[in-house]
Amino acid sequence: MKYLKKKSAQFYxxxxxxxxxxxxxxxxxxxxxxxxxxxxxxxxxxxxSLSHWFGGDKMGRDIFTRVQQGLRxxxxxxxxxxxxxTIGGTVIGALTGYYGKWLDDAVMRIxxxxxxxxxxxxxxxxxxxxxxxxxxxxxxxxxxxxxxxxKMMRTEFREQSKLEYVQAAKLMGASDFxxxxxxxxxxxxxxxxxxxxxxxxxxILAEAGLSYLGIGVQPPxxxxxGMISEGQGYLKAAPFYVIFPGVIMVLLLIGxxxxxxxxxxxxxxxxxxxx
Amino acid sequence: xxxxxxLKIEFYDHSRPEVAVRDVDFSMKEGEIIGLxxxxxxxxxxxxxxxxxxxxxxxxxxSGEVLWDKDVxxxxxxxxxxxxxxxxxxxxxxxxxxxxxKAPRRVMRSLQGNEIGFIFQNPMTxxxxxxxxxxxxxxALRVHGKLRLGEAxxxxxxxxxxxxxxxxxxxxxxKQLALxxxxxxxxxxxxxxxxxxxxxxxxxxxxxxxxxxxxxxSPRLLIADEPTTALDVTVQAEIIKLLQRxxxxxxxxxxxxxxDLGLVKKLCSKVIVLKDGDVVESGDAAEIFSNPKGDYTKKxxxxxxxxxxxxxxxxxxSDFLQKEKTxxxxxxxxxxxxxxxxxSWSRLFSSKDNKNAPGQQEKIGIxxxxxxxxxxxxxGLxxxxxxxxxxLAKCIxxxxxxxxxxxxCGRTGMIFQDxxxxxxxxxxxxxxxxxxxxxxxxxxQEAIRDRILEIMKEVELPEEFLERFxxxxxxxxxxxxxxxxxxxxxxxxxxxxxxxxxxDVAIQESITKLLKRLSExxxxxxxxxxxDLxxxxxxxxxxxVMQKGxxxxxxxxxxxxxxxxxxxxxxxLRSALE
Numbered sequence: 001m002k003y004l005k006k007k008s009a010q011f012y013x014x015x016x017x018x019x020x021x022x023x024x025x026x027x028x029x030x031x032x033x034x035x036x037x038x039x040x041x042x043x044x045x046x047x048x049s050l051s052h053w054f055g056g057d058k059m060g061r062d063i064f065t066r067v068q069q070g071l072r073x074x075x076x077x078x079x080x081x082x083x084x085x086t087i088g089g090t091v092i093g094a095l096t097g098y099y100g101k102w103l104d105d106a107v108m109r110i111x112x113x114x115x116x117x118x119x120x121x122x123x124x125x126x127x128x129x130x131x132x133x134x135x136x137x138x139x140x141x142x143x144x145x146x147x148x149x150x151k152m153m154r155t156e157f158r159e160q161s162k163l164e165y166v167q168a169a170k171l172m173g174a175s176d177f178x179x180x181x182x183x184x185x186x187x188x189x190x191x192x193x194x195x196x197x198x199x200x201x202x203x204i205l206a207e208a209g210l211s212y213l214g215i216g217v218q219p220p221x222x223x224x225x226g227m228i229s230e231g232q233g234y235l236k237a238a239p240f241y242v243i244f245p246g247v248i249m250v251l252l253l254i255g256x257x258x259x260x261x262x263x264x265x266x267x268x269x270x271x272x273x274x275x
Numbered sequence: 276x277x278x279x280x281x282l283k284i285e286f287y288d289h290s291r292p293e294v295a296v297r298d299v300d301f302s303m304k305e306g307e308i309i310g311l312x313x314x315x316x317x318x319x320x321x322x323x324x325x326x327x328x329x330x331x332x333x334x335x336x337x338s339g340e341v342l343w344d345k346d347v348x349x350x351x352x353x354x355x356x357x358x359x360x361x362x363x364x365x366x367x368x369x370x371x372x373x374x375x376x377k378a379p380r381r382v383m384r385s386l387q388g389n390e391i392g393f394i395f396q397n398p399m400t401x402x403x404x405x406x407x408x409x410x411x412x413x414x415a416l417r418v419h420g421k422l423r424l425g426e427a428x429x430x431x432x433x434x435x436x437x438x439x440x441x442x443x444x445x446x447x448x449x450k451q452l453a454l455x456x457x458x459x460x461x462x463x464x465x466x467x468x469x470x471x472x473x474x475x476x477x478x479x480x481x482x483x484x485x486x487x488x489x490x491x492x493s494p495r496l497l498i499a500d501e502p503t504t505a506l507d508v509t510v511q512a513e514i515i516k517l518l519q520r521x522x523x524x525x526x527x528x529x530x531x532x533x534x535d536l537g538l539v540k541k542l543c544s545k546v547i548v549l550k551d552g553d554v555v556e557s558g559d560a561a562e563i564f565s566n567p568k569g570d571y572t573k574k575x576x577x578x579x580x581x582x583x584x585x586x587x588x589x590x591x592x593s594d595f596l597q598k599e600k601t602x603x604x605x606x607x608x609x610x611x612x613x614x615x616x617x618x619s620w621s622r623l624f625s626s627k628d629n630k631n632a633p634g635q636q637e638k639i640g641i642x643x644x645x646x647x648x649x650x651x652x653x654x655g656l657x658x659x660x661x662x663x664x665x666x667l668a669k670c671i672x673x674x675x676x677x678x679x680x681x682x683x684c685g686r687t688g689m690i691f692q693d694x695x696x697x698x699x700x701x702x703x704x705x706x707x708x709x710x711x712x713x714x715x716x717x718x719x720q721e722a723i724r725d726r727i728l729e730i731m732k733e734v735e736l737p738e739e740f741l742e743r744f745x746x747x748x749x750x751x752x753x754x755x756x757x758x759x760x761x762x763x764x765x766x767x768x769x770x771x772x773x774x775x776x777x778x779d780v781a782i783q784e785s786i787t788k789l790l791k792r793l794s795e796x797x798x799x800x801x802x803x804x805x806x807d808l809x810x811x812x813x814x815x816x817x818x819x820v821m822q823k824g825x826x827x828x829x830x831x832x833x834x835x836x837x838x839x840x841x842x843x844x845x846x847x848l849r850s851a852l853e
Contacts, residue, residue, distance in 0.1 A: 164697035168757075171672055171689050172714040172764060182710075186701035 011262025017255030021071070021248070028068035036069045037061060037220045045238045054244045057227070058234065066222035067245050071252070073223050077138050078203035084142025085199055089149020090192065094180045096150070097157030108154065111147045119144040120206045127215050137216055141206055145199045152195050156188040197260030201253060208249060224249045276528060277303040277326070277496060281339035284321050284330075284552075296321050296552045299339075301545075305495065306526040308518075310543030310560065312536060312575070314779035318552040319532045320396075323498050326530070327393050328375055328383040341375040343386070388415040392489030392527075396501040398481035402473040409469035412456060412488040413449045419492060456491040457484065460517055479510035483517065490521060497521070498530045503538060507659035508806065512850035515542055534780060536575055540564055548572050574781055605767045605800045606648040606671060606687075611680030613670050614640035641666050641824040644680070648768060651798040653791070655815035655832070657805060657847065663824040664804045668772045671802065685768060688761030692773035694753035698745035704756055705741035711763040726763065734759045734789065751782035758789065768800045769793075775810060787814045808848060812836060820844045 033051075034040075043056030054063035092111070096104040114122065119141075126140035160166065161184070169183050185192075210216035211225030219226065224245045231241030284296040296318040303309055311319045324330050326341050373382060387393075392415075395401035402411055444452070450469070457465035460483040473481055482502060489497060499518065503511040515538055522529055533539050539546060540560060547557040548569065556569040567573045641663040648654050656664050669675045672687045691697035698707060708727045717723055731738055734755040745753055754774055761769055771790065775783040791814055794801050805811050811818060811832075818835045820828040820843065828841045839845045 164691040164693060165699040167674055168689065168691065168697050168760065169699075169710070169714075170674065171687070172711050172760070174710070174714050183699055183702075187699065189701070 008262045008265045010258045010265065014255045014258025014260075014262060017251055017258065021252055021255065024248070025068065025071060028065070032065070034062040034065045036065050036222050038065075045234060045241070047238070048240055055238065055240045057238075057241055058230065063227075063241065063244055066227060067224070067248055069222040070224040070227055070245060071248055073134070073217055073221065074204050074207050074249070074252070077134065077141065077207050077217070078200050080138045081141035081145060081203045081207075082196060082200045084138070085145035085149050085203075086192070086196055088142070088146045089195075090153050090185075092146065092150040093153025093155075094157050094184070097154040098161050098176070098180055098184075100158065100161075104154070107150075111150050114147040115151065119148070119202065120209050123206055123210060124213070124215065127210060134217055134221075137207065137210060140210075141203050144206065145203060148199065149195055152191060153188065156191050157184060160184045160187050194260060194264050197256060197263060201256045201260065204249070204252060204256070276305050276344050278342040278344075279322075279326065279339070280342070282322060282325065282341065283338045284318070284325055285336045285338075294552060296325070296549075299547075299549070299554055301547055301554075301557060303496070303528050303530065306522065306528055307545065308522055308529045308531055308543045310539035310546045311530060311532040311549065312534065312539055312546060313549035314534060314781065317549040319549050320500050322549070323393075323500050323530060323532050326375065327391055327498055328378075328387060329393070337376055339376070342372045343375050343390075344372045385419070388489075388494075389419045389492045390494050390496065392492070392494035392497045394482070394485050394489050394497065394499040394502045396504055398478055398485050398506075399473075401485055402481060404473055406472075407469070408457075408471050408473060408476070408484050409450065409453050412453045412469075412484060412491055413444075415488060415492045416444055416449055416452060452491060453487075456487040459490065460484070460487045461513075462487070478506050479513065482506060482510075482514055486514075486517065486521070490525070490527070493525060494527060496528045496530065498532075500532045501534070502531075504533070504535070508808070508850040509659065509846055511538070518542060536564075548575070604647050604649050606646075606684040606802075607682070608644050608646045608667075608671065609681045609683075611644045611670065611677070611682055612640065612642050613666060613675055613677040613679065615666075641670070641821075644826055646819060646826060646829065648800045648802060650767065650800055651794060652817060653794055653801045653803055653815045655803050655805065655811035655818040656821060657808060657811055657818060658821035659806065659847075662821040664821055665772055666824075667821070668770045668802065668804055671768075672770050686764060686766045687768045687770055688764050688766035690754070690757045690761055690769065690771040690774045692776055694750055694757055694777070695745065697757055698753055700745055702744070703741065704743055704745070704748070707745075707756065707760060708741070708763060711760045715764050730759045730763055733762070733793070749782075750778050751786060754778065754786055755789070758786075758793070762793065762797075766799065768802065770802045770804075772804045773806070774803075776805065776807065783810060784813075790814065808836075820847065 038061065040052075040056060040060045040062070042060070043052050043062065044060040045058060046052060046056045046060075048055045052062050052064065054067060057063055057066065092107060096107045122144040123137075123140040126143060127136055130136045130140065157180070166179060166183065169179050174183065207216055207223070208225030208228070211223040212229045214226070214229065216225060217223045227245040228242050228249075231238070231245070234241050279299055279301050282296060282299040283294065286293045286295055299318075299322055301309065311322065313319045321330070325337055330337070373386075375383065375386070378386075402408070454465045454469060457468050462468050462480060462483050468476065468480065468484060473484075476484065486502075497518075502518070503514050506514065518529060518531070519542060521527055529542075531539065531543055543560050545558065546560045546563050548555050548563070548571065550571050556563060556567065556572045563572060564576065567576055644667060646654075656667065658664050666675065668689070670677065671682060671684060672689045673684075698704075702710075705727065708730065709723055712723050712726055717726065727741070728738065731741070736752060736755050736759070740748065740752070740756075745756070748756065757774070758769075769790075774790075775786050778786065787810055790801060790803070793799060801814075803811065803815055815832055818830065818832050819826050820835070820841065822843050828835065828839065828844045830840075835844065836848065839848055
């Protein structure tokens with residue numbers, strides 16, 4: 001709870017938006033009249049009504065239920081992808097930043113190359129190589145965000161390694177592993193948390209992009225990007241088909257973005273105050 | 276000329292207002308040198324910057340009066356500016372005093388860099404790194420043009436429109452004047468300096484250039500904010516001489532801010548002692564130094580020793596040589612050399628011209644070091660920055676390795692200069708101490724707790740500090756924590772790399788006392804690295820002098836201070852103690 005104190009307004013607004021989405025997900029757990037793949041001929045492209053709150057899609061499936069599933073899928077995939085990115089990137093960044101020399105040179109050049117390619121393109125390549133199950137998408141996105149994590153963490157670890165407390169720890173006989181993860185890691189936490197938020201955001205966007213292109217999570221499992229892709233053919237006849245998944249995704253992105261921003265600002269504020 | 280009345284500076288950027296400077300009163304006459312003395316945080320720099328009109332921010336409230344009598348200048352000044360006829364009128368203006376705190380920005384601008392010159396503490400950052408020295412030295416003239424102050428502000432005060440009669444200097448004129456100013460501060464080869472970038476000059480040269488840029492417009496008041504603190508002792512002495520000469524030749528008044536009483540005593544005729552924003556004592560320099568009234572002043576003066584004291588103390592400690600024979604050595608360094616590897620990249624990019632730049636050749640490492648440290652002995656290692664002191668320290672504790680020569684050492688501990696970066700900012704003091712014990716192999720919680728409480732007592736820190744973060748401690752307290760961490764490793768040799776250089780005088784003393792006591796109690800050897808010869812004298816048994824990576828002289832303290840053999844040692848001593 002200490003973490004929540006003293007944040008900027010943006011942070012709380014973002015938190016509020018995410019809270020609303022959370023309630024929306026909870027509602028989906030409590031209120032479950034349909035399964036995501038259950039078809040109802042009468043609801044085919046029908047507008048929002050009491051029985052189908054968000055209307056029905058081209059096969060008569062309930063859009064409310066499918067948006068629920070899509071949101072869950074997006075968040076889950078992004079969560080695990082970010083986790084992979086965080087752990088992988090931090091380890092690579094820590095090792096290259098701390099040891100430097102040839103290890104740094106070699107690994108960073110590879111990262112640079114990966115960095116030059118947009119992460120969604122990178123994920124695209126991975127997915128087309130490995131197939132497009134949920135696990136594959138998680139792996140693809142996770143690997144795609146590793147470079148940005150590695151780059152940030154390397155800079156941070158390198159800066160910290162120069163400070164004397166690291167030398168002091170070395171002199172006391174601490175192992176390199178201990179120095180890296182017990183002594184330095186807490187000091188790079190602020191940057192790491194920023195990175196996590198930003199990359200979570202990117203993952204949501206990238207996942208939606210992949211699904212939109214049809215190479216993300218495969219139907220019949222619903223995903224926000226996939227629904228938008230399906231619905232754009234019926235923009236005139238059934239605008240809600242695109243609007244509901246779209247709005248949910250935009251809310252999610254804005255919420256996360258505000259939190260990331262607010263979080264970064266808080267650290268700036270704190271630094272300014274300390275000086 | 277300058278009168279400061281009830282100057283009070285308050286900060287409003289935190290939740291409650293803080294008073295940084297309280298009721299400072301003093302007046303300055305033409306050509307006078309006043310020393311403003313005090314520890315860091317005592318408000319001396321704030322006072323100076325307030326006078327120069329450099330703090331005008333929303334969250335800082337300055338009250339009181341800073342009266343600037345602008346008239347006295349004209350008689351002396353105009354002779355330099357023969358061709359400016361316009362200023363003749365202003366000569367007849369009557370005496371006027373301006374309150375610098377209330378003066379409009381326009382008036383202040385006409386004074387800054389023109390009548391009031393400012394020298395900053397750190398010559399490394401006070402110059403813009405991307406402009407040539409010459410350009411920056413000329414800047415004051417470029418900004419103010421040939422129009423002298425008299426006209427600009429009398430117009431401003433009378434509410435007249437500025438008639439825009441400023442005459443800009445031509446490029447040639449500017450260069451001539453700048454070269455003259457650079458030559459006047461004893462810079463060799465002004466032409467080269469003129470065309471150099473700041474990073475091509477050494478610290479001392481940069482500080483000279485800084486003085487040149489402040490003096491180019493012949494100000495009446497020169498505010499020098501710790502102008503020598505960032506410099507080596509030998510350079511310090513030269514800068515002080517230069518300021519003295521400027522004062523005599525140009526009759527420039529100098530407000531000299533320093534925490535170094537030795538310098539103040541040498542330079543100033545009047546002294547103001549500040550503590551926590553209050554003036555605790557002010558008056559004639561000779562009077563204050565010979566007969567200090569305030570307790571604080573006495574303490575400050577006591578922390579400074581004189582060469583005379585050394586002679587008196589000689590008899591007391593003559594048993595030193597015998598002690599050496601009977602004790603075993605804890606550290607033996609033999610023919611040791613260490614060179615910093617030059618990376619292939621920097622070799623690729625360094626051009627021919629760079630090789631001759633100052634500072635390029637000296638910093639490459641240490642050569643043929645041979646020294647022995649005995650049990651319980653406190654050895655001082657002195658020398659200018661860049662002489663290789665820290666490199667040697669790092670080699671001894673094992674942070675740097677080299678196959679050239681040998682180092683045999685027992686358990687070592689190290690204390691760093693910057694206690695802020697040397698303590699992990701995200702960990703509590705208790706964790707840090709525990710970590711030190713854990714790493715030296717103590718496992719039982721009980722034992723760890725006992726040892727930590729014991730060590731806290733030993734370094735004179737209260738137990739509550741265990742719950743605090745390093746940022747919540749003062750510099751001296753952090754340094755004590757560092758010492759405690761080092762002690763928990765049970766070292767036979769404690770390497771202290773400038774442990775007190777970043778601290779205030781009074782705290783310096785308490786830390787050195789602590790080190791001395793610990794050394795005696797635990798029979799622990801200390802290698803004490805410092806550039807401050809006074810502290811070294813107070814603490815050490817033996818002193819090694821380093822220059823350009825070599826130990827040039829090694830002798831027991833009294834011998835070295837009274838009969839230095841090497842020229843370099845003599846130079847160091849002279850600049851530090853005279």
